[in-house]
Amino acid sequence: MEFSIWYLVLAAAFGLFMAWGIGANDVANAMATSVGARALTLKQAIVVAAIFEFAGAFLAGGNVTATIRKGIIDATPISGNPEILIFGMLAALLAAGTWLLIASHRGWPVSTTHSIIGAIVGFAVVGIGAHSVQWGQVGQIAISWIISPMLSGVMAFLLFMSVQKLILDTDDPLGKARRYVPLYIFLVGFVMALVTLVKGLSHVGIEVTTAQTYLLAIGAGLITMTIGIWGISRIQTVEIEEDESRFTTVEKIFGILMIFTACGMAFAHGSNDVANAVGPVAAVVSIVSSGEVAQQSPLATWVLLLGAIGIVVGLSTYGWRVIKTVGRKITELTPSRGFAAELATATTVVLASGTGIPISTTHTLVGAVLGVGMARGIGALNLGVVGKIMLSWVVTLPAGGILAVIFFYILKAIFSS
């Protein structure tokens, strides 16, 4: 191929741009709940997000990347003409990036995941033909977009109900919090480690047996729990002053728990959303390096690394500002609620990542928040906004698709002349 280097450079640049956008915007939604609940300061949130987004993207981001890279399009019809797929993937990246830029500017609630899937499907239908889209897989992804917010909603509902029964609505919420919160912390460490070990680590070259997996996951849970117990023991019971709720200290203990769920959240987000940026890049890289569309070659590690770095750069250059503004507005979400929403979201997302299904972290989080609301845990939720989010879900797919088609023809015209 005559423009190989150009394709690689463009793919890397577009992918980096997309990853930057994810770091700048999406991570904010994942972390803002923690900042809003005052479980983390802004600086702490950025450090936590940087470390765990990176780890999630690098360690557990492979499966979703594989899905986006080769699970959506069946490229056999164009096996003689691999450049079409290159143009398509570049166009999809550019389209999703552009759509996100427009949407963020106008304040529309769109999802990175939905944009990139819409863009890839759009290009495939026009550029190759409708038969080239693996509709079964796409259908599965679309269903998962409905199921994931519902699943996280139910999980958040149950988590919050258990908190209410075990801790909040008892005679001694403080004592109960000190006793039971470590168990929730264990749960966070256990679930995150388990899913990562079961589904994620193979591409980094670490192979473990099932028994080892569970042992390691329990170990990880125990380690996090120990750290958590240490953190909780440092919280002193503040004498209840007048005007102050008797739950002030209780919420502080939940604040410790929320530090852990925030880590889980960042990890889960990294594992799922990095693929939106690097999936198409990986496709281009594999075509350029092998010269064919079959894409048998394994995922190049440096591509995941590129995405992980892009996210962290986006977070540090622009994302902190978004976290600051969004976090300041989410004061209604106290740590006892925030943790339930975050843990439910992180678990759902990390499960989806393990299965290789790209879902929207933000939509899953919204589902979880609604779940806590259903349990009568939140003062007021604005269902108008929820409706808007649902609507954007429908609009983003064709928008990403149409933009991808436009960019596809432009790129084709430039490189074919």
Add this chain to the structure above:
Amino acid sequence: MSLRLDISPQLLIIRDPLEFQLLEKQMTTSYLSGIFGASPVRPLQKHMEKVIDCVAEFKPFVDAMLAEDQDEQDRRHLMIIERENEADLLKKELRLHLPKSLFMPVDRRDVLEVLAFQDRVAGGVRSAAGLIIGRRMNFPEPLRDAFRALVVRCTDACHSAYSAICQLDELIETGFGPNEIELVNAKLQELDDIEQDTDEQQVSLRQQLFELESGIPPVDVIFLYDIISKTGGIADRAQRVGSRFQLMLAK
């Protein structure tokens, strides 16, 4: 208590509705923060606070009446009217700005009705005070202590209703757990008991008045009965706030 007096009433009134408007605007900048509506709990409690402020002026007003200090009485009457107006404004603001799309742990209609009942307590104070001022009424010497006691008990009833309303944020904190609801019910039971007291006080006041009737101008007698029932009505209205509040929790 002392802090509240330092803040101008305007500020108090505007602050919460503004929150609603701000949130509508936020929808365009971040939908995740937009999903959290402004909770009606604080405004509801703040309105009850205003009502209590109004009620708190009633005792000094009656004291001034019984001490026959007209200047002080007029001053207190103006305060009552002012406080009642402030509560009324707050009520209207909350009504206008409670978005229809809110999904709340309590019913929207319940919030608005509790609000209306709260407002009626202030209205009751104003109407009792208005009647006293309008006819420059006073109680005959033998009835004064008993009437003062009734006023004190009515004020207690309002405070009791207020303390139940104050539990609303804790109710939400515990996700309306059975234990917390039990606590609120205990407070409402106390309110019922106080109201019962005021009923008995009214009966005995009327009896004493009946015995003195012959020595008082008939028109005055009629209105003295009226004042007694209007004052007792304040406790009634406080109790109705409590009952309506209880209904809100029984979901």
